[in-house]
Amino acid sequence: MSLVAFLGAIEIGxxxxxVGLGVFLSFRVLNFPDLTVDGSFPLGAAVSGTIIVAGGNAYLATAIAILAGCLAGLVTAALNLRFRILHLLASILTMIALYSINLRIMGKPNLAILNEATVLTPFQGLGLxxxxxxxxxxxxxxxxxxxxxxRFLASDMGLAMRATGANPRMARxxxxxTAAMTYLGMAISNGLVALAGALFAQMNGFADVALGTGTIVVGLAAVxxxxxxxxxxxxxxxxxxCVIGSVVYRIAVGLALNSSALGLNASDLNLVTAVLVAIALILPGARNPLRTLLAGRNATGKSPS
Known part of the structure; x- marks a missing residue:
């Protein structure tokens, strides 16, 4: 892997x-399977890109993109809590709706912001x-x-949110x-994902309506x-x-795609993603028998029969 490809993998990771932090908050903390992220990621890119192209400040555009992501998370939470729609289905409905909303925001499937001032512009005069x-x-x-x-998860409100995900009945x-904690957690989760989308668009110079395809898989892989x-x-x-896992995952994808022995190319990205996530899911379970064996040996002083 070349230096350019390696640094690119670290950047994307x-x-x-x-995204991994957002998925961690919804899946692990709140125990809320949320597929909204496949829509809130391009939402952040679409909102920030549209405002920047219109001449708006890049930092203000990023802040508004975060708010838009928070709103998407609130919609999913409302569908689940207020209208009693299954959380997975509620997130799918929001994700599908966001595809059309993102098209409306940009006015076209993709938007170029390569020559616009972004959050990186003030730092480009530092010589790097x-x-x-x-x-x-x-x-x-x-x-x-x-x-x-x-810091938030260690606060009283964060502990209340963790209790909500661990045991809602006991928390109540x-x-x-618990409803307020779910609303708050879903808003923060999708706000973080929208922030990732806004940064991705500004760093790569474009926003695309299909940018979020497979985002949930990448987030789960990071976690x-x-x-x-x-x-x-x-x-x-x-x-x-979650952050380290995301970087390691992107480097692994980059190594796989740049390996001449494997014969893979960019079109095989989804295949590589699926294989790596499957391996990540299998390996923790594969360690359990070994841990059981060692635990039995420590307890009895000999290998269990």
Whole structure:
């Protein structure tokens, strides 16, 4: 893999680390299977790109994109809580609706913002080429968001949200408004995904209505790979593991696509994604028999019969 491809994989991995954090919040913290992210990712790109092309400030455009993502998450939560639609189906409905909404926002299937001022523009006079500037910027933003998320999950409100996902009935018995926690968690989750979409569009110079295809799989891969590598011993390790897992996943995809021995090309991206996610899902289960064997040996002083 060339240096350009390696740094590109790190850059995309860090941006999608934000997606991983959003998926972690919905799937792991709230126990809410959410496919809205396939729509909120291009939503962030569409909103920020449209505002930037219209002459708006890039940072304001990014903030509005985050709010749009939060609104998408609230819609999914409302369909589930207010109208009693199954959470998976509610998220699919929102995701489908967002495809048309994104087309409406951009006015066309794709939007070029390559020559527009973006969030990177103020830093382009520092002497760094975009090859290094983009991964550094993505890393700083993702690290700040990850640390803020850790701080939030350690607060009283964050603990209430974690209780809501772990045991809603017990949480309600303790006086926690589980509906409010679900609304808040879904809003934050999709806001993070929309932020990732906005950054991706500005770093790559375009927004596309099909940009979110497979986003949920990438987010799940980041969470699963992070858990396999870093573990879940603490909230900080769990959250940072999502970011690290996203980067490792993108590097693995890049190595697979750039390997001449495998004979893969860019059109095989979805195949590589599916295989890597399947391996990530299989490996944790494959370790369990070994752990059982070791646990039995430690308990009895000999190998279990």
């Amino acid at each position: 860090l941006v999608f680390g934000l 080429s975009n090859l290094y500037l983009r991964p550094i910027y993505a890393g700083v933003v993702t690290l700040i968001v990850a640390l803020l998320l850790v 018995a303790q006086g926690i408004d 699963i790979v992070g858990e396999a590598i870093i573990g879940t011993r603490s909230v900080m390790l769990w959250v940072l593991g």
